[in-house]
Each structure stands twice: as C-alpha cells, then as structure tokens.
Amino acid sequence: xxxxxxxxxxxxxxxxxxxxxxxxxxxxxxxxxxxxxxxxxxxxxxxxxxxxxxxxxxxxxxxxxxxxxxxxxxxxxxxxxxxxxxxxxxxxxxxxxxxxxxxxxxxxxxxxxxxxxxxxxxxxxxxxxxxxxxxxxxxx
Numbered sequence: 848x849x850x851x852x853x854x855x856x857x858x859x860x861x862x863x864x865x866x867x868x869x870x871x872x873x874x875x876x877x878x879x880x881x882x883x884x885x886x887x888x889x890x891x892x893x894x895x896x897x898x899x900x901x902x903x904x905x906x907x908x909x910x911x912x913x914x915x916x917x918x919x920x921x922x923x924x925x926x927x928x929x930x931x932x933x934x935x936x937x938x939x940x941x942x943x944x945x946x947x948x949x950x951x952x953x954x955x956x957x958x959x960x961x962x963x964x965x966x967x968x969x970x971x972x973x974x975x976x977x978x979x980x981x982x983x984x985x986x987x
Contacts, residue, residue, distance in 0.1 A: 879903075879911035887914070887938065928953055945975050 879888045881903035888904050888911060902909050922930070927946065931954050941947055949971040956963050963971075974981055 878914045880914050881906060881908050882910035882912060883908035889939065928957065945978055948975050948978065 877890050877892050877897070879890065879897075879901065880886075881888065884903060884906040886903060886905040888901075890898060890901060892898055897913060901911055903911060924946065927950065931950050933951055933954060953963065953971070
C-alpha cells in the first residue's frame with residue numbers, strides 16, 4: 848500500500864477490472880435510523896461529518912440519527928453456515944453479500960442430514976462469484 852497526502856491507497860494491480868488507478872480507503876460508511884419510520888439508511892460519507900441534506904430513503908424525513916455500525920469480520924463458509932439463523936432478521940448488508948446466496952439451502956440440507964452434491968456446490972459457487980450468471984444461463 849502506498850501512503851500519499853495522509854491517506855491510504857491500494858494500487859490498481861490489486862483490484863481486478865477496476866479502471867481508476869487507485870482508491871481512497873479513508874471514507875467511512877455510516878448508518879442512520881429514521882425517527883419517523885424506523886428504517887435504516889446507509890451512506891458513504893466523505894470525511895467524518897454527517898452529509899448535509901441527508902434524508903430517509905423510505906419516507907424522505909430529515910430526522911435521522913447516526914447509529915453505531917456492526918463490525919464485519921471475515922469467516923469461512925462453514926463458520927457462516929454454523930452461525931446462520933433462519934429465523935433472525937437480517938439487514939440489507941446480509942442480502943448484498945453474495946457469500947450468503949444459497950446459505951438457507953445449505954442450512955436446510957445440513958439440518959436434514961443430506962450431503963450436498965458436487966454439482967450443487969459448483970453451481971452455488973458460480974452464482975456466488977457471478978450472480979448475473981443465473982440470468983445468462985437462463986437466457987442462453
């Protein structure tokens with residue numbers, strides 16, 4: 848990693864298929880809870896101050912309060928499966944994480960004592976790494 852102007856950059860060689868020559872890692876993502884409807888809005892913020900004109904993406908209210916965000920950790924797929932709770936309420940980040948595609952199916956197979964086939968594992972890995980492949984395969 849290179850350091851320039853007090854910020855940390857990742858050179859392009861470490862990021863596949865991305866055109867800018869480097870990316871700044873010092874801009875945080877904040878979550879805000881709406882006091883009107885209770886929904887959570889996620890915002891990419893430059894600096895550490897709340898952006899001006901921030902509104903709820905659901906109801907349009909300006910009554911938002913910054914939340915303490917969860918810390919993400921890296922875990923193996925087996926650890927993800929072990930900690931998966933099908934009854935738990937998941938936030939948007941859970942559904943945006945492609946590693947969670949098929950997690951419920953894996954959970955149900957394990958619960959039933961059925962070992963997934965290699966074909967199932969291969970298709971699941973393909974859709975996790977390239978979710979749009981489902982549409983491509985269906986159309987093609």
